[in-house]
Amino acid sequence: MLPKFSHVRPSSLRQAVQQLASSGSHVHAGGTDLLGCLRDGVFGAEKIVSITGIGELRGINSREDGAVRIGALTTLSEVATSPLIAQNYALLAQAAAAAASPQLRNQGTIGGNLCQRPRCWYFRGDFQCLRKGGDTCFAINGENEFHCVFGGSRCYIVHPSDTAPALVALDARAHIRGPLGMRVVPLGSFFVLPALDLARENVLRSGEIITHISLPPLAPGSISSYRKVRARGSWDFALAGLALALKLTGRRVDWSRVVLSGVAPIPWRSSETEKVLLGRDLNPRTLREAADAATRGAEPLSQNGYKVELVRGIVEESLRAIMESHPETPSERT
Amino acid sequence: MKQTEISSERNSSTDAQNLEPWTNPTVVGKPLPRVDGYERVSGSAIYPADLILPDMLHAAILRCPHPHAIVKNLNTEAARKSPGVRAIVSSADPEGKLVIPYPWWVPEGPPVLLFDQHCRYQGEEVAALAADTPYQAYDALRLMKVEYEELSHLLHAQDALKPGQPLLHNTGNLVRRPDTYQRGDLAKGFGEADVLVEETYETSCEIHATVETHVAVARWEGEQLTVWVPTQAIYEEQKSLAATLRLPVSSVRVISQYVGGSFGCKAELSKHTLIAALLARKTRRPVKLALSREESFLCAGNRPPNVMCLKAGAKKDGSLTALEFTNLGAVGAYADWADAAGWAAGSYACPNIRTQDTEVYINAGKARAFRGPGAAQSAWALEQMIDMLADKIGMDPVEFRLKNVPATHPRTGEPYTSIELRECLLKGAEAFGWTKARVARASSSDPVKRGVGVASCRWITEGGPPTTVIVTLFPDGSATLNMAAADQGTGTKTIMAMVVAEELGIPLQKIHVEHADTGTTQYGKSGGGSHSVMVYAPAVRAAAADVKRQLLEIAAGELKRPAIELSLKDGKIVPVREPGQPKNLSELKDLTRREQIAGIGHPPPEPKGRLIASFGAQFAEVEVNVHTGEIRVIRLLACHDSGRVMNPLTHESQIFGGMVMGIGFALTEQRVLDDHQTGRMVNANWHDYKIPTAKDVPFDQLCLTIDPKDAECNSAGAKGVGEIGTVPTAPAIANAVYHATGIRVTQAPISPMQMLALLAARREAR
Numbered sequence A: 001m002l003p004k005f006s007h008v009r010p011s012s013l014r015q016a017v018q019q020l021a022s023s024g025s026h027v028h029a030g031g032t033d034l035l036g037c038l039r040d041g042v043f044g045a046e047k048i049v050s051i052t053g054i055g056e057l058r059g060i061n062s063r064e065d066g067a068v069r070i071g072a073l074t075t076l077s078e079v080a081t082s083p084l085i086a087q088n089y090a091l092l093a094q095a096a097a098a099a100a101s102p103q104l105r106n107q108g109t110i111g112g113n114l115c116q117r118p119r120c121w122y123f124r125g126d127f128q129c130l131r132k133g134g135d136t137c138f139a140i141n142g143e144n145e146f147h148c149v150f151g152g153s154r155c156y157i158v159h160p161s162d163t164a165p166a167l168v169a170l171d172a173r174a175h176i177r178g179p180l181g182m183r184v185v186p187l188g189s190f191f192v193l194p195a196l197d198l199a200r201e202n203v204l205r206s207g208e209i210i211t212h213i214s215l216p217p218l219a220p221g222s223i224s225s226y227r228k229v230r231a232r233g234s235w236d237f238a239l240a241g242l243a244l245a246l247k248l249t250g251r252r253v254d255w256s257r258v259v260l261s262g263v264a265p266i267p268w269r270s271s272e273t274e275k276v277l278l279g280r281d282l283n284p285r286t287l288r289e290a291a292d293a294a295t296r297g298a299e300p301l302s303q304n305g306y307k308v309e310l311v312r313g314i315v316e317e318s319l320r321a322i323m324e325s326h327p328e329t330p331s332e333r334t
Numbered sequence B: 001m002k003q004t005e006i007s008s009e010r011n012s013s014t015d016a017q018n019l020e021p022w023t024n025p026t027v028v029g030k031p032l033p034r035v036d037g038y039e040r041v042s043g044s045a046i047y048p049a050d051l052i053l054p055d056m057l058h059a060a061i062l063r064c065p066h067p068h069a070i071v072k073n074l075n076t077e078a079a080r081k082s083p084g085v086r087a088i089v090s091s092a093d094p095e096g097k098l099v100i101p102y103p104w105w106v107p108e109g110p111p112v113l114l115f116d117q118h119c120r121y122q123g124e125e126v127a128a129l130a131a132d133t134p135y136q137a138y139d140a141l142r143l144m145k146v147e148y149e150e151l152s153h154l155l156h157a158q159d160a161l162k163p164g165q166p167l168l169h170n171t172g173n174l175v176r177r178p179d180t181y182q183r184g185d186l187a188k189g190f191g192e193a194d195v196l197v198e199e200t201y202e203t204s205c206e207i208h209a210t211v212e213t214h215v216a217v218a219r220w221e222g223e224q225l226t227v228w229v230p231t232q233a234i235y236e237e238q239k240s241l242a243a244t245l246r247l248p249v250s251s252v253r254v255i256s257q258y259v260g261g262s263f264g265c266k267a268e269l270s271k272h273t274l275i276a277a278l279l280a281r282k283t284r285r286p287v288k289l290a291l292s293r294e295e296s297f298l299c300a301g302n303r304p305p306n307v308m309c310l311k312a313g314a315k316k317d318g319s320l321t322a323l324e325f326t327n328l329g330a331v332g333a334y335a336d337w338a339d340a341a342g343w344a345a346g347s348y349a350c351p352n353i354r355t356q357d358t359e360v361y362i363n364a365g366k367a368r369a370f371r372g373p374g375a376a377q378s379a380w381a382l383e384q385m386i387d388m389l390a391d392k393i394g395m396d397p398v399e400f401r402l403k404n405v406p407a408t409h410p411r412t413g414e415p416y417t418s419i420e421l422r423e424c425l426l427k428g429a430e431a432f433g434w435t436k437a438r439v440a441r442a443s444s445s446d447p448v449k450r451g452v453g454v455a456s457c458r459w460i461t462e463g464g465p466p467t468t469v470i471v472t473l474f475p476d477g478s479a480t481l482n483m484a485a486a487d488q489g490t491g492t493k494t495i496m497a498m499v500v501a502e503e504l505g506i507p508l509q510k511i512h513v514e515h516a517d518t519g520t521t522q523y524g525k526s527g528g529g530s531h532s533v534m535v536y537a538p539a540v541r542a543a544a545a546d547v548k549r550q551l552l553e554i555a556a557g558e559l560k561r562p563a564i565e566l567s568l569k570d571g572k573i574v575p576v577r578e579p580g581q582p583k584n585l586s587e588l589k590d591l592t593r594r595e596q597i598a599g600i601g602h603p604p605p606e607p608k609g610r611l612i613a614s615f616g617a618q619f620a621e622v623e624v625n626v627h628t629g630e631i632r633v634i635r636l637l638a639c640h641d642s643g644r645v646m647n648p649l650t651h652e653s654q655i656f657g658g659m660v661m662g663i664g665f666a667l668t669e670q671r672v673l674d675d676h677q678t679g680r681m682v683n684a685n686w687h688d689y690k691i692p693t694a695k696d697v698p699f700d701q702l703c704l705t706i707d708p709k710d711a712e713c714n715s716a717g718a719k720g721v722g723e724i725g726t727v728p729t730a731p732a733i734a735n736a737v738y739h740a741t742g743i744r745v746t747q748a749p750i751s752p753m754q755m756l757a758l759l760a761a762r763r764e765a766r
């Protein structure tokens, strides 16, 4: 059952920021994550500030400089089906389409997707865990099949979002409005590891609202894809996923972004994999080395060692698909 | 009681009882849509959870958060003063000591106290209250102060009988004496075998996960209690409620007109129903008590987990020589069944068998009957074992099964009224393209491997008395069918209305079904054991035939013709010699004067010395991605002998529904307990407990049938189909996974997580 709270629906950003100034207030977008958290007693709320009355937070449009702007209230369905996104950022369209279920995608927003709370079943359940102010991370000695293999320390959540790794791979930026005005944060530095702060998953300070996301144009000819593996066909978070963006000449990698989902408390960018790929031809050996690099440093818990295999599998599989659909690099033929 | 009076009075009308199955039915066997389809789909059907009665209160239950604890102190003062709270019940009240009876199929067990201070599972009831609104009820629950002494908990069947483990009951952790069955000489059988295989299989605890959670609405009028509750068993619940509350049975009325899924977990009196009745009595107001999704995951039943050790031998020609099957099952905190091994003794013709079922208590929610209870777990082990044997002697798995199809029931030697298992295997394999699919495997470099698998199944069903059905016919040619049967979503109402339509020649639209209400219907068996059609179709037919007999007698008197020269067609009396001159019922003056004809029917006794069983074979094709562990079921084909198919649409939905459930059992479903720490369930919600979604179910599903034209089983010629459809699906999928990958996954579910771990282990071993 939900706790008691007041509910306001301001019509401007300025009012919304003002409303959020009081303690215990939360932004309410689609509510698909927020209401679940409140019902399950993950955290409480004094005031719910719905931002759905603020028109400027909606919609996808391209700007003159070639960048694309996605309003924070844009639903995942809109992101998944927008021709503008599909043409320019296939990876993001695929990631949005791979999230949750049709109903949730129709209701859930991209802003909410980035700010959703972790799905660790101890955090969500009736356990007084570290992230909720308790003194134990139950995952360490407990049921940790779905927990992280990278970036954990004291707390072993994975970041639940599918769109976040895609946006990190696309060098997207979050535009944030708060009591002190606007600020812009690259998605790559938006998320926060438990070592830095146990109580939150991103850099938002209280009272701040994401107004929109901006995406720089991808270099012409770039390719991108999102591959997600889950335990059932739909309505399920990633066991592991791979957000991949590449620029190739023939089969030679000129530039790449490799970001993993489902394996770390934040979208996990693997710079080591990017380094392996840079300037190399996609061939079976590169694939193997890339997979090695992507899994290097993994620290599985007692039940999630399979995630290391899985990361290896999706890195090889995704790169192989790209390799096979591209002609060999001209210089190699001679 | 009224029902016994009626049955003794009417027992003489045996002519209606000895009907032969129809030869050329015109309604039965047609793919007709459900009579209550519109109500169910449009939302106008009123389920118990939809009921709103004047002055109704809402109740909520305080549950123990620990798997094993003693309630040291319970303080309800603050809750009592909370806004809207009208009444509280707890162990402090005399009602707290009430003992809930076990259902008839669980003959004995430790007493189940309504509020036991010794809490044996997470979610055990500690207290309950009723308030004006559900919110007030839940707010007040939070104000209850409980002091628990936590006890160490027991979660694994394998530990239950070891020394030093916590004891759940003062009788120990053993539910009942292990059940052993033996035939032939096991050692001799193993000696005769050319190949031997040994393997241990495990199934996970599966939750029924009905879309409608459990709910009860209770109302008292004086000393008369009415309870609306979704249940398969109105009379079972009536009897148990009356016994617990020390009321005359006739003072309790149970109504269950719509059920939103049950699968066995809504067939016995639950504590929440009793609590609703007690709070309603205390407050003299109607009370609704609806369980939350979390509560239904914890406390409303499950398919118990089993550990099954098998050893089997076969000759090179494919004949089974010996089977040893030892099962250990965990029923949860109170008595129920967790058997599996005994089932296997009745599956194939194997001369030397020893099976043993041992059942133990653990600190977790109690099991309840679950679609094909025992049989589904048994098949997971046995049908994979059969595959291993076939593989070892290099024989096709279909051929191997054909070799061992029994002629009679292997345990008792009794013949079946019909058995088309052989034909199910043959026709299914043919339609599936089995032989071709077995050889067409993916190229070795492709990480996505394809494979096919088969499994067969059998389900014993019993119809027969006691059950009383009444059919009434009005002069305008409309009829009312009155029967106890609930329709759990299986289509019982539709099929029984079809039987009336068939027998009386009146359209379905003119038949009203009045059912599942102990206040208005006569005693009838509950909907369980897949026997609704076998019990009710013959009874309904007998009642309709009784109406017809009386009607033709009236017509004979009026038309001055012997009754045998008259027939009933399209709701009209047709003289056999002058078919061109039918008479409308409304033209029969005697009928109009009588206002109504009532016919009464009972199911005839079961055929003597014969067993009735349904059979089937299912075929699965899967794709396994060996890089990611992902498993996709590409297609499923079922071929079943269910006797006469009363309605292909409802039959198919039973098989398809069963197969979908089987996909969950095979691939995704599993209760996860926080093993080494709190012992609590961590996935008591829809997204962590994963039932299959539309994307997990193949588009390519087919259900074929074989009608054995069984004239012996009953007057409908129909056998049961509710449970069998889920029994072979999971092992067929597991066998297909083996065919695709060469990896035998013995532990359900075959998740990508497990698949990846097994693939990695194999790589390392090489």
Ligand SMILES: Cc1cc2nc3c(=O)[nH]c(=O)nc-3n(C[C@H](O)[C@H](O)[C@H](O)COP(=O)(O)OP(=O)(O)OC[C@H]3O[C@@H](n4cnc5c(N)ncnc54)[C@H](O)[C@@H]3O)c2cc1C
Pocket (backbone or CB within 6 Å): A026, A027, A028, A029, A030, A031, A032, A033, A034, A035, A036, A072, A073, A076, A098, A099, A100, A101, A104, A107, A108, A109, A110, A111, A112, A113, A114, A115, A116, A117, A160, A161, A162, A163, A204, A208, A209, A210, A211, A235, A236, A237, A238, B687
């Ligand atoms: C059963 C289930 C399965 C799911 N599966 C997946 C999945 O597979 N992959 C996946 O990626 N997601 C999944 N989700 C998450 C889902 O996509 C998110 O719940 C949804 O995107 C959140 O959007 P919302 O608008 O409903 O957010 P809300 O619930 O309204 O908000 C979520 C959080 O973000 C904050 N917030 C929202 N908007 C803003 C803003 N503009 N600025 C600052 N803070 C904000 C809120 O205060 C709140 O804390 C699943 C969710 C459920 C319930």
